[in-house]
Amino acid sequence: MKIHHLIKISQYLLLLLCVLGDIGLTASTGMKVKLICIEEERQALVSFKQDLTDPSGRLSSWAGQDCCRWKGISCNNQTGHVVKMDLQNTYFDSMDYEEYCLGGKINSSLLSLKHLYYLDLSWNNFEGIRIPNFFGELKTLRYLNISFAEFAGEIPPSLGNLSNLNYLDVRPFSLKMYSKNLNWLSHLSSLKYLNLDGLDHNSSTGWLHVVNILPSLLELHLCDCRIESLPLSLHRINFTSLLVLDLSFNDFNISSFPSWLFNLTSLRKLVLRENSFSCQIPDKLASLKSLEYLDLSDLGLKGSGVPRVLGNLCKLKTLGLRGNNFDSGGIEEFWESLSNCTNNTLVLESLDLSNCGLKGQLPPSLGMLNSLQYLDLSNNHMNESIPQSLGQLSQLVELDLSLNSWDDILTEAHFISLTKLKRLSILNYIEKPMSLVFNMSYDWVPPFKLHKIEIRNCKVGPHFGVWLQSQTELAHVTLSRTGISDSIPKEWLLKLSSQLEYLDLSYNQFQGRLLSQKLMRFPSLISMILDHNQFEGPLSLWSTNATSFDLESNLFSGPTPNLLELYLSENHFNGTIPPSICNMQYLQVLSLRSNHFSGEFPHAWSSGSQITIVDAAYNNLSGNIPSSLGELSNLQILKLNNNNFGSKIPDSLQNCYVLKSIDLGGNKLSGSIPPWIGRSNVSMLYMLRLRSNFFSGHILRQLCNLGYLHILDLSHNNFSGTIPSCFNNLTSLVRDDSNKSHRIYNEQTMLTLKGEELVYNTTIMLVKSIDLSSNNIEGEIPQEIGSLTLLGTLNLSRNQLTGNIPSIVGNMHGLETLDLSNNRLSGQIPQTLASLTFLAHLNLAYNNLVGRIPLGSQLQTFTDPSIYMGNPSLCGVPLPTKCPGDDTFTATDAKPSNEDGSDKLWFYVSMVLGFVMGFWGICGTLFVKKSWRYAYFRFFDDIKDKITLAIVLKVARLQRKFSRV
Numbered sequence: 001m002k003i004h005h006l007i008k009i010s011q012y013l014l015l016l017l018c019v020l021g022d023i024g025l026t027a028s029t030g031m032k033v034k035l036i037c038i039e040e041e042r043q044a045l046v047s048f049k050q051d052l053t054d055p056s057g058r059l060s061s062w063a064g065q066d067c068c069r070w071k072g073i074s075c076n077n078q079t080g081h082v083v084k085m086d087l088q089n090t091y092f093d094s095m096d097y098e099e100y101c102l103g104g105k106i107n108s109s110l111l112s113l114k115h116l117y118y119l120d121l122s123w124n125n126f127e128g129i130r131i132p133n134f135f136g137e138l139k140t141l142r143y144l145n146i147s148f149a150e151f152a153g154e155i156p157p158s159l160g161n162l163s164n165l166n167y168l169d170v171r172p173f174s175l176k177m178y179s180k181n182l183n184w185l186s187h188l189s190s191l192k193y194l195n196l197d198g199l200d201h202n203s204s205t206g207w208l209h210v211v212n213i214l215p216s217l218l219e220l221h222l223c224d225c226r227i228e229s230l231p232l233s234l235h236r237i238n239f240t241s242l243l244v245l246d247l248s249f250n251d252f253n254i255s256s257f258p259s260w261l262f263n264l265t266s267l268r269k270l271v272l273r274e275n276s277f278s279c280q281i282p283d284k285l286a287s288l289k290s291l292e293y294l295d296l297s298d299l300g301l302k303g304s305g306v307p308r309v310l311g312n313l314c315k316l317k318t319l320g321l322r323g324n325n326f327d328s329g330g331i332e333e334f335w336e337s338l339s340n341c342t343n344n345t346l347v348l349e350s351l352d353l354s355n356c357g358l359k360g361q362l363p364p365s366l367g368m369l370n371s372l373q374y375l376d377l378s379n380n381h382m383n384e385s386i387p388q389s390l391g392q393l394s395q396l397v398e399l400d401l402s403l404n405s406w407d408d409i410l411t412e413a414h415f416i417s418l419t420k421l422k423r424l425s426i427l428n429y430i431e432k433p434m435s436l437v438f439n440m441s442y443d444w445v446p447p448f449k450l451h452k453i454e455i456r457n458c459k460v461g462p463h464f465g466v467w468l469q470s471q472t473e474l475a476h477v478t479l480s481r482t483g484i485s486d487s488i489p490k491e492w493l494l495k496l497s498s499q500l501e502y503l504d505l506s507y508n509q510f511q512g513r514l515l516s517q518k519l520m521r522f523p524s525l526i527s528m529i530l531d532h533n534q535f536e537g538p539l540s541l542w543s544t545n546a547t548s549f550d551l552e553s554n555l556f557s558g559p560t561p562n563l564l565e566l567y568l569s570e571n572h573f574n575g576t577i578p579p580s581i582c583n584m585q586y587l588q589v590l591s592l593r594s595n596h597f598s599g600e601f602p603h604a605w606s607s608g609s610q611i612t613i614v615d616a617a618y619n620n621l622s623g624n625i626p627s628s629l630g631e632l633s634n635l636q637i638l639k640l641n642n643n644n645f646g647s648k649i650p651d652s653l654q655n656c657y658v659l660k661s662i663d664l665g666g667n668k669l670s671g672s673i674p675p676w677i678g679r680s681n682v683s684m685l686y687m688l689r690l691r692s693n694f695f696s697g698h699i700l701r702q703l704c705n706l707g708y709l710h711i712l713d714l715s716h717n718n719f720s721g722t723i724p725s726c727f728n729n730l731t732s733l734v735r736d737d738s739n740k741s742h743r744i745y746n747e748q749t750m751l752t753l754k755g756e757e758l759v760y761n762t763t764i765m766l767v768k769s770i771d772l773s774s775n776n777i778e779g780e781i782p783q784e785i786g787s788l789t790l791l792g793t794l795n796l797s798r799n800q801l802t803g804n805i806p807s808i809v810g811n812m813h814g815l816e817t818l819d820l821s822n823n824r825l826s827g828q829i830p831q832t833l834a835s836l837t838f839l840a841h842l843n844l845a846y847n848n849l850v851g852r853i854p855l856g857s858q859l860q861t862f863t864d865p866s867i868y869m870g871n872p873s874l875c876g877v878p879l880p881t882k883c884p885g886d887d888t889f890t891a892t893d894a895k896p897s898n899e900d901g902s903d904k905l906w907f908y909v910s911m912v913l914g915f916v917m918g919f920w921g922i923c924g925t926l927f928v929k930k931s932w933r934y935a936y937f938r939f940f941d942d943i944k945d946k947i948t949l950a951i952v953l954k955v956a957r958l959q960r961k962f963s964r965v
């Protein structure tokens with residue numbers, strides 16, 4: 001998936017957020033009265049229909065004489081005039097949504113419907129056309145809903161002629177719609193409902209003044225309109241009857257609440273989330289006594305604890321404060337004032353205090369919120385215990401206590417009356433394992449039937465108790481790192497299998513032959529994560545559409561299931577990889593690493609495939625690398641390392657334009673580096689690892705064109721010739737732009753850094769290494785290499801290099817490992833080496849170096865003489881050979897400068913942050929939505945990439961569902 005698609009999709013999702021809660025659309029029921037249709041109007045409708053496209057035949061009833069009986073048409077029961085046309089596509093939540101969309105053109109014959117007061121074309125697809133200008137002539141219209149109908153471009157100002165309009169909804173959904181100014185609105189003096197969510201008002205500063213002319217306005221929706229200006233004061237406010245005001249997801253950047261807001265005393269719903277209000281919540285908010293719904297999430301609000309004033313709004317049903325900075329305060333004050341409301345019974349239904357920096361304890365009287373349905377306290381610093389009165393929240397449907405500092409034992413009492421609970425989330429920090437313990441008796445049957453359970457890093461085991469077994473309506477299960485060492489009850493899984501969408505049982509001790517049930521089908525499964533358990537036995541076949549599997553680190557064995565998108569890494573699968581894998585149309589990730597697969601790698605890849613990642617490393621595969629892999633135009637990562645592949649790298653791979661990582665190390669490949677690597681079509685490589693093969697020939701200059709390359713490992717081959725002098729063109733090693741290439745897969749790569757072979761996975765994007773060791777490279781070390789200031793590892797050992805060590809090496813400030821041993825280097829060790837503050841591993845043994853080992857700084861820490869061994873003419877510490885005139889040697893006490901150290905640390909931190917922010921910039925809005933929540937937590941976990949992928953896949957579905965990008 002391309003980034004701009006993601007951005008686009010995240011925009012849709014943003015809009016979805018604006019929509020949430022507004023989807024309760026009313027289906028119109030036609031009047032069943034005998035009516036005679038007026039012929040002229042019938043003809044108008046026929047013309048109107050002719051210009052429409054209607055793939056699903058929704059308008060098939062539009063035949064015959066009596067147009068008043070046609071679907072979507074209503075007539076006045078006295079006059080017979082068509083008064084209402086409701087062609088909303090009500091299939092907007094179906095997978096086949098697009099099928100049901102009307103499209104095409106809108107015929108101006110509509111103007112013949114002289115009595116039309118109601119027109120609804122929403123959720124259809126009129127992509128490619130603007131809202132027709134002539135709509136402004138439908139003067140009788142009182143209701144106009146053309147939302148989500150994919151009109152684009154400028155809203156015709158002629159709509160301002162519809163002076164009878166009460167209701168106007170023009171939300172664009174995915175295409176850009178704008179209005180140069182909103183002056184046309186000022187004529188709509190009857191307007192009660194106005195929804196312009198998602199419209200681009202970028203340039204429109206006077207919006208508030210225009211809206212202020214509309215005295216009848218009851219609802220105003222301006223979510224996600226990119227408005228920047230929010231006047232803080234108004235001379236006089238006109239729309240005081242306003243009931244609903246939604247200004248969320250705009251670009252307001254202000255430091256106090258606008259004063260006119262407090263005059264809107266009728267307001268029932270106020271949504272300001274996702275703007276920047278860097279201030280405290282003012283006490284004046286108490287004047288909005290009628291508020292039932294208040295969403296101030298992600299506004300950057302400050303304060304110490306949840307402010308008292310919010311507790312005075314006794315009619316509040318929904319309070320959203322997520323993502324503000326109520327640092328170090330608690331909820332006591334709020335609780336006190338809220339307790340004052342009890343006289344008229346507490347109506348609060350939804351309370352979101354997540355991610356607010358709250359401290360302290362939950363009040364023991366928590367149970368008094370007897371209407372509460374939704375409680376989110378996640379991501380705060382709440383500590384100590386969870387009051388037992390939690391168990392009295394008998395209306396509670398969703399509870400999220402994740403990411404706090406609880407230290408408690410949850411008992412049956414905590415859940416005793418939660419009969420309506422459907423979603424329970426307690427995802428704990430990895431650093432605070434098991435500080436929360438579920439202590440229920442083995443056969444306790446809870447009063448709830450959950451749809452979603454998420455528990456991580458809490459102690460639930462060792463048994464899979466009846467309280468879990470009795471949860472047979474689950475669609476989402478996360479029970480990760482919960483200390484369960486039990487077998488999974490087959491009946492339980494069988495009952496869940498039909499509805500299960502997400503199953504994560506990773507990092508437990510689950511045992512047994514989990515999935516051998518022939519009957520087991522998972523038709524709804526999206527992701528299954530079973531890694532790090534002790535599941536065993538063969539995997540039988542389920543019919544499923546799942547898009548992601550992770551069975552890593554288990555004891556699975558036997559033949560591979562003949563299916564899908566697979567993470568089967570680190571198991572005991574054997575035999576050949578089924579060739580049918582090539583036919584899996586939607587397969588995107590094929591991860592077979594570390595199994596016992598043998599024989600040839602499947603050959604029948606075709607261009608229809610969507611594969612982005614092929615990882616078959618650490619198996620016993622042999623034969624050629626199939627040239628049909630070149631058909632995989634989406635291939636980004638190719639890992640076939642540590643097998644027995646022979647012959648050459650197929651040239652067809654040059655068609656994989658988006659290849660980012662090639663690892664073919666540890667095979668029997670020969671030939672030279674293909675000249676196409678480094679040509680502009682394959683230029684996104686960040687890793688090229690060919691080590692331990694039989695490659696020969698020169699190291700081509702083309703490699704220098706790989707601006708993203710930061711891991712080059714050609715070691716243990718038969719390369720000859722010289723080191724290209726153009727390595728300074730490897731910009732990724734010169735400038736800090738490596739975070740442009742985001743990791744998309746948990747790539748495991750063995751690299752020799754700091755003198756040890758280490759497996760890198762999560763940190764691979766930070767590794768910057770050139771390893772050309774154990775070849776036959778000759779000539780001098782080119783000066784240009786000194787420009788690689790970010791390079792961490794340079795290993796040129798075991799070659800035939802001659803000449804001096806260039807003193808410019810002292811410029812390579814990032815260098816941690818420098819191995820030049822076993823060459824024929826001569827001359828003195830340059831003094832500049834002493835300035836390499838991070839150098840932790842140095843080896844210059846077995847050369848012809850002469851003279852004194854330089855003193856100072858970092859070099860003093862290398863006290864092992866073996867790193868200078870085999871250079872008979874070297875002298876000085878730490879060698880036993882003293883240099884001439886060295887009798888009175890005293891060590892200089894130069895200390896490594898710490899300044900640079902913290903610089904470097906900071907550099908890495910900001911790089912990681914860059915990655916995180918980059919990700920958030922694109923997908924961040926996904927997390928706002930509740931159902932994407934788990935993604936957020938997983939993102940910060942060590943296996944975040946699978947979920948990134950799961951998001952992408954899920955978004956892809958959404959994309960297929962809603963758009964034609």
Ligand SMILES: *[C@@H]1O[C@H](CO)[C@@H](O)[C@H](O)[C@H]1NC(C)=O
Pocket residue numbers: 033077078
């Ligand atoms: C005609 O329509 C009006 C308003 O739509 C309704 O109140 C009335 O009951 C209808 N009359 C008949 C006979 O259906």
Ligand SMILES: *[C@@H]1O[C@H](CO)[C@@H](O)[C@H](O)[C@H]1NC(C)=O
Pocket residue numbers: 189209212213214215236237238
């Ligand atoms: C308030 O509305 C009235 C009636 O539409 C209008 O005449 C007046 O100018 C409006 N006031 C402001 C401040 O816009």
Ligand SMILES: *[C@@H]1O[C@H](CO)[C@@H](O)[C@H](O)[C@H]1NC(C)=O
Pocket residue numbers: 233234235236237260263
């Ligand atoms: C708000 O209300 C107060 C008193 O009710 C009034 O004095 C003030 O002018 C109003 N402000 C606006 C902007 O209408």
Ligand SMILES: *[C@@H]1O[C@H](CO)[C@@H](O)[C@H](O)[C@H]1NC(C)=O
Pocket residue numbers: 336337340
């Ligand atoms: C509760 O209400 C009383 C009377 O209305 C008021 O005096 C008191 O200050 C309120 N307490 C809190 C905590 O708001």
